[in-house]
Structure formats: structure tokens, C-alpha cells
Amino acid sequence: MSEQHIKLPEGSIEKTTTTLNLGPTHPATHGVMQNILELDGERIVSADQTIGYIHRAFEKLAERRPLAQITTLTDRLNYCSAPLNNMGWHMTCEKLLGVQTPKRVDYLRVIMMELARIADHLICNSIMGVDAGAYTGFLYVMQYRELIYEIYEEVCGARLTTNMGRIGGFERNFTDKAFQKLEKFLEEYPRALKEFENMFQRNRIFMDRTMGVGGISAERALNYGFTGPNLRAAGVDYDVRVQSPYSSYQDFDFIIPVGSTGDCYDRWLVREQEMWQSLSILGQAYQKIQSFKGAEADVYHADAPAYYLPEKKDVYTKMEALIYHFKIIMGETEIPAGEVYHSIEAGNGELGFYLISDGGRSPYRLHFRRPCFIYYQAYEELVKGSMLSDAIMTMSSLNLIAGEMDA
Amino acid sequence: MALTNDTIQQRLQEKFGESVFAFRDSHGMLEFAAPKELNLKVLNFLYDDAALQFQFLTDLTGVHYPSNKGGELAVVYHLHSLKENARLRFKIFVPIEQPEVYTATGLFSAANWMERETYDFFGILFVGHPNLKRILNVDEMDYFPLRKEFPLEDQTRIDKDDEMFGRGGTIK
Numbered sequence: 001m002s003e004q005h006i007k008l009p010e011g012s013i014e015k016t017t018t019t020l021n022l023g024p025t026h027p028a029t030h031g032v033m034q035n036i037l038e039l040d041g042e043r044i045v046s047a048d049q050t051i052g053y054i055h056r057a058f059e060k061l062a063e064r065r066p067l068a069q070i071t072t073l074t075d076r077l078n079y080c081s082a083p084l085n086n087m088g089w090h091m092t093c094e095k096l097l098g099v100q101t102p103k104r105v106d107y108l109r110v111i112m113m114e115l116a117r118i119a120d121h122l123i124c125n126s127i128m129g130v131d132a133g134a135y136t137g138f139l140y141v142m143q144y145r146e147l148i149y150e151i152y153e154e155v156c157g158a159r160l161t162t163n164m165g166r167i168g169g170f171e172r173n174f175t176d177k178a179f180q181k182l183e184k185f186l187e188e189y190p191r192a193l194k195e196f197e198n199m200f201q202r203n204r205i206f207m208d209r210t211m212g213v214g215g216i217s218a219e220r221a222l223n224y225g226f227t228g229p230n231l232r233a234a235g236v237d238y239d240v241r242v243q244s245p246y247s248s249y250q251d252f253d254f255i256i257p258v259g260s261t262g263d264c265y266d267r268w269l270v271r272e273q274e275m276w277q278s279l280s281i282l283g284q285a286y287q288k289i290q291s292f293k294g295a296e297a298d299v300y301h302a303d304a305p306a307y308y309l310p311e312k313k314d315v316y317t318k319m320e321a322l323i324y325h326f327k328i329i330m331g332e333t334e335i336p337a338g339e340v341y342h343s344i345e346a347g348n349g350e351l352g353f354y355l356i357s358d359g360g361r362s363p364y365r366l367h368f369r370r371p372c373f374i375y376y377q378a379y380e381e382l383v384k385g386s387m388l389s390d391a392i393m394t395m396s397s398l399n400l401i402a403g404e405m406d407a
Numbered sequence: 408m409a410l411t412n413d414t415i416q417q418r419l420q421e422k423f424g425e426s427v428f429a430f431r432d433s434h435g436m437l438e439f440a441a442p443k444e445l446n447l448k449v450l451n452f453l454y455d456d457a458a459l460q461f462q463f464l465t466d467l468t469g470v471h472y473p474s475n476k477g478g479e480l481a482v483v484y485h486l487h488s489l490k491e492n493a494r495l496r497f498k499i500f501v502p503i504e505q506p507e508v509y510t511a512t513g514l515f516s517a518a519n520w521m522e523r524e525t526y527d528f529f530g531i532l533f534v535g536h537p538n539l540k541r542i543l544n545v546d547e548m549d550y551f552p553l554r555k556e557f558p559l560e561d562q563t564r565i566d567k568d569d570e571m572f573g574r575g576g577t578i579k
Contacts, residue, residue: 052543064559225464225517243492340434352466369466377520
């Protein structure tokens with residue numbers, strides 16, 4: 001009988017905690033990241049995060065690429081809201097190159113950026129539902145993300161990694177169909193969002209799973225470099241769109257929703273309210289777009305011939321256009337020397353681009369300030385002492401995107 | 408916005424005199440440098456000073472300037488004063504033979520991973536860092552990839568069979 005007993009390894013009987021590897025590939029991590037949790041029963045004693053599983057050396061790659069070719073790298077940072085990254089990158093370039101964009105371009109960008117923000121928040125909030133056991137909400141709202149993706153498709157031809165827009169504006173004007181799709185979205189989405197909200201906001205199970213879970217004080221959140229919805233959930237009204245407006249955000253009227261406890265529930269609520277604000281901004285932007293008449297209504301890019309790819313018919317008929325076309329395609333445009341930091345309010349927070357040019361054809365150094373990367377280090381503090389199931393909720397409420405984290 | 412770049416510069420020069428230098432306006436953002444021994448003193452001053460309150464670390468990264476002898480590696484801090492809504496960029500230059508600077512983790516918890524990333528890619532050693540090890544690259548790596556001595560692969564090389572990737576090389 002005694003021979004039948006399970007033999008435990010030497011010394012293992014003294015170890016009172018359990019080590020659990022959560023990830024790198026786990027349905028609940030929603031991305032490739034690893035957490036080595038030390039558990040006492042079901043309570044978390046410590047968490048050690050390992051990241052870098054999909055590191056693709058974008059910062060190094062960018063050192064050989066002309067500016068226009070770096071846009072495709074930014075797509076792959078936060079792939080849930082690629083247009084935001086694209087626009088942020090273009091605005092960084094414009095700041096360095098001194099390109100002024102017309103108002104209409106700014107408003108078109110605002111439309112795309114706010115659509116992307118809605119898509120981003122929608123994923124995050126519905127995935128939180130999935131992790132709490134409510135799959136229905138996720139499946140239901142996906143058809144509305146589909147509407148957003150159809151607008152992307154109409155504007156740039158791609159859906160996920162969009163490579164949308166160019167330095168100076170867009171590659172082509174928005175078609176009537178794009179605006180029709182936008183109208184359809186503006187009409188149908190509020191009802192769905194309200195339904196989605198009804199499903200979760202006062203749902204006993206969801207509230208029990210999220211309230212008081214993974215909370216952080218405003219002070220600690222700031223010290224940890226939190227930005228975006230996660231910081232605002234802790235009660236700090238910091239929003240790059242308001243603090244340092246870009247792309248004519250100062251022309252829009254919107255409020256910054258803030259939470260108070262910084263827990264998962266507050267993060268969910270802040271994202272939810274931000275979607276309503278984004279809808280309001282979308283409506284305002286669309287109204288502003290419609291007020292452009294005549295020749296003004298055809299403006300979709302800045303006048304920056306050295307950086308903006310000319311139209312094909314001009315390339316075949318005009319000398320200058322041909323030269324610029326060749327130089328831009330071959331990446332032979334010199335970038336003025338200088339250093340610039342530009343940031344935008346991305347889905348997850350302040351997405352910054354630190355670009356150094358020494359006057360060559362590609363950046364001397366490019367650094368992405370990725371909000372995910374910065375706030376994921378607070379994860380241990382957020383989950384210490386809580387239950388394993390809370391750790392899962394905390395992870396999804398932070399909206400960690402592995403692509404952004406690992407660059 | 409009451410706090411202008413000139414005021415920040417003035418406050419810094421009053422406190423540190425000639426030790427802070429290379430002030431310039433870079434696309435609207437104040438930029439300056441300081442000797443590496445002073446990095447924590449400057450950061451602390453910017454953090455605590457009642458008029459400045461640069462208490463938010465936006466970004467921390469490194470840059471490699473091989474031609475800048477004696478200060479080949481730069482550590483770049485981007486700080487933000489949320490109260491005054493002012494930003495600044497602060498640089499420290501360190502020699503590549505002894506790339507050591509004091510860690511800012513005592514002041515900003517956010518600096519922890521940012522410094523690990525900077526160490527990972529540039530080999531800058533942050534003295535006093537609680538857990539200075541690689542973060543994005545594998546632990547076994549024995550070089551610092553973002554330094555300029557590591558060029559990217561020559562796109563015209565033909566000694567590699569890349570036919571599957573559209574480059575049409577042949578095995579020699």
C-alpha cells in the first residue's frame with residue numbers, strides 16, 4: 001500500500017504556495033504575455049510578468065525606413081485601433097516637417113480617430129464581459145465593430161492593419177458611401193450601446209466581479225505613468241485631446257468622464273462614457289464636414305508636394321509631380337534635422353512618438369511611448385492579495401494589447 | 408498657461424547655475440542637458456519645486472551617438488507637469504565604456520520598466536535599479552541591439568535563399 005503513494009519531490013512538502021503560469025498563450029490573457037503567479041490557495045502572493053513574446057524591433061526597423069513606410073509599423077502597435085496610431089504618426093511627421101493641415105483634413109481625421117476609439121473601447125469592454133462569463137454581449141456588439149471596419153475599408157481599403165492616411169492628409173477623398181456608412185453607424189450604434197450598457201452596468205454578477213477589484217489610487221496611478229481611461233478611472237482628468245489639443249480637437253465640445261476608485265468597474269464605466277462622448281464628437285465632426293462647400297469640400301490633404309504623394313494623372317503629365325513621386329516612392333526625401341515629441345490620446349492612453357532626425361532620409365532614432373507597456377508594470381500591485389479570478393478581470397480591464405506592449 | 412519655457416529655464420539656472428546647459432526650444436518643448444551625476448538632483452528639483460511640479464514621467468529612453476566622444480549614450484527623460492501643463496525634455500550623456508546613471512525608480516515607479524527597456528537596448532546601467540534585467544529581448548542575448556554598430560541586414564545581399572520571401576536569392 002505504501003508503495004502506491006504518490007512520491008513528492010524532495011523538499012516540495014515545505015513549499016506552501018503554488019506557482020501558476022498564466023500564459024504566454026492562454027485564452028484569458030488575450031495576447032501573448034506571461035504571468036507567473038504565486039498563489040496561496042486562491043489568493044495571489046506575487047506576480048511576475050514576462051513580456052516581449054512578439055517583440056518585432058520596430059524602433060530598429062524604423063531607422064532604415066522613409067517616414068511613409070513607418071506607418072505600416074504603427075498599424076501593428078495597438079491593432080485594435082490602428083487608425084489612431086497611423087494619425088498620431090502622421091501628425092508627428094507633420095510637426096517635424098512643418099506641414100499645416102487644412103481644417104477639413106483635421107475633421108476627417110477626428111472622424112477616423114473617434115471611430116477607432118469606439119472600436120477599441122468596444123473590444124475592451126465586451127471582452128471584460130467575456131472574462132466575467134457573459135459571452136453574449138461580446139458577440140452582439142461585434143456587428144457594430146464590423147460597421148466601423150466597413151468604414152475603414154471604404155476609406156483606405158483595409159480593415160485591421162489600416163495604413164490609413166498619408167503625411168498631410170488622406171490618400172483620397174472620402175466617398176459618399178463612406179459618409180453613408182458613417183450615418184448608418186451613427187444611427188444604429190447608440191441603441192446597441194445602450195443595450196450593451198443595460199446588460200452590464202447594473203448587472204449584479206458583473207458588478208460583484210468588478211467592483212473593488214484591481215483598484216488604484218490617483219497618486220499611485222500617476223506615479224506609475226498611467227494615462228488614458230485607466231488613469232481617468234482613478235479620478236484624474238488628464239486627456240491629451242484637451243491638455244494639448246491636436247487635429248483641431250479644440251473645436252469640439254466634449255467632456256472627460258472620470259471615475260473615483262480606479263477599479264475594474266470604474267475603468268469599464270469610463271470607457272463606456274467615452275464611447276458616448278466619441279459619438280457626440282463624431283456627430284459634431286460630421287456636421288462640420290458638411291458645412292464645407294464647393295472647392296473646400298474636395299480638400300483632403302495638405303499642400304506639401306515634397307512629402308505628399310501626387311495624384312497619378314499628374315505623375316504622367318507633370319515633371320515636378322513625377323520627380324516627387326519618384327523621390328517619395330524610393331524614399332529619397334531628406335527629412336529636416338530636429339527632435340520632436342508628439343503624443344495623441346490613443347485607445348489606451350497617451351501614445352507618444354519621439355522622433356530624432358539628423359537630416360537623413362530615415363529617422364536617426366524613433367521611440368514609441370506605448371501606454372500599455374508603461375502601465376502593465378503596475379499589474380503586480382493591482383492584483384496582490386486578490387483572488388485568481390480577479391487577476392483575470394484586472395488584466396482584461398487594463399486593455400493590454402501585446403502588440404503595443406512589445407513594439 | 409502660466410509656466411513658460413523661459414521661466415523653467417530661469418528656475419533651473421538659479422538652482423544649478425552652469426551645470427545645466429544646452430537649453431533649446433525644440434518644436435515648442437524645452438530641452439536641456441545635465442552631467443550624469445546630477446540627474447537625480449535635477450529630477451528631484453523638478454519634482455518638488457512648487458512652481459514647476461514635473462511629477463509625471465512621460466517617457467524615458469536612450470539614444471546612441473557614436474560620434475559624441477565621451478558621451479556616446481544619452482538617456483532622455485520626457486517630463487510633464489500636469490498642473491501647469493508644461494512638458495520638457497531632459498538629457499544625460501554617458502560614456503559607452505562606463506554607461507552608468509542613477510535610477511529614477513525611487514521617484515517614479517513608471518521608470519522601472521522604462522529603464523529595463525533602455526538597458527535592454529542600449530546597455531545603460533541604472534545604478535540602484537531593483538531588477539535590472541532584459542525585458543523585451545531574451546535573457547541570453549549578449550549585445551545591445553539598438554546601438555548603432557549593429558546595422559540592419561543589407562537588403563541587396565544575395566548569399567541567402569529568400570525566394571519564398573520574394574527576394575529570389577540562390578544558395579551558393
